[in-house]
Amino acid sequence: MKEPKSFKDICELQKELDSHIVNVRERTGRDIIKSMIAEIIEFDEETKNSHKTWKTKEYNRQKELEELTDVYFFFAQLVNNEKYLEEWKLEELFNKKETEIFKPDSLTMIMYATGVVRSLYSVFSALVDLTLEYGYTKEDILKTYWKKWQKNMERIGREWN
Template sequence: MEFKRPETFEDILKLQKHLDKNLNNIRPRCLKDIKMSLIAECVEFNEETLESHKTWKSKEYNKSMELEELTDIYFFYAQMINFNDDTVNNYVRIKHLIAVDFNNWQIKDYGSQVLPTLNLIANIVNDSVLYAIDNLMEIAQKLGYNKDDILNCYWEKWQKNMKRIGKEWN
């Protein structure tokens, strides 16, 4: 099967499904595991932003690491959407609405420049996946990223992750 850079959210979901299918999990993954991974990635992302919760620590800001950590959130978000699509009845409509939102990426004026990372975590915990995609897109836009930045970074990281299977990840 040949893979290419994703151009849509549906492409991300397909790539993520392939990655997840090839992982050697020591036990079956459940929604709780995915949510915990998402929350952990949100914290790792926060630590790479200028809004880091680590007010006691001086760290040089690295924009490319910030984007990579934000993209890692998209990996687990896609994993959650795929998991729900496989386990929740009539999830097709929700998946479609998420894809429409992402694919039609609208530039918005959010007013405040504060990142809604805690809102994202709350929406993940509460299964509010439609609000979560809005939070993800708001975070990206407030940091100056666009859909192509996310798609390009996702593709680069996906290729690295595929090479890690059976080596670092086993």
């Protein structure tokens, strides 16, 4: 496998990773959505504006990027599970350079879209906006995804089934 250059490449890498993981039961779209929500919360906990207002924690931009990239892992898994990549033109969204004007907070939008609407397009649009709002680029996500993907492949059989 090679380093990803597009969201489609991320989906292919995710498919490869998932094919090596042995699940103890069938993994459903609902499982993937729950995993994605958990990662969104982990991402929020690494931001300067974490919901944990009672805690002080040193901000680590690299850790924030890694947690954001974890959301992309599960979104790619969801896309592969639903087979929507081409239909929703998600690659066009991934290439966005700036957020849309007059949108509510993207983190809130992801939570809403994931839990209620379940429209992959809406979820991905909010995810890309969130990425841009926090000052990350498509290239940041691609590079971090590749590093984490390689680490995850090594975890199979040791830490994971």
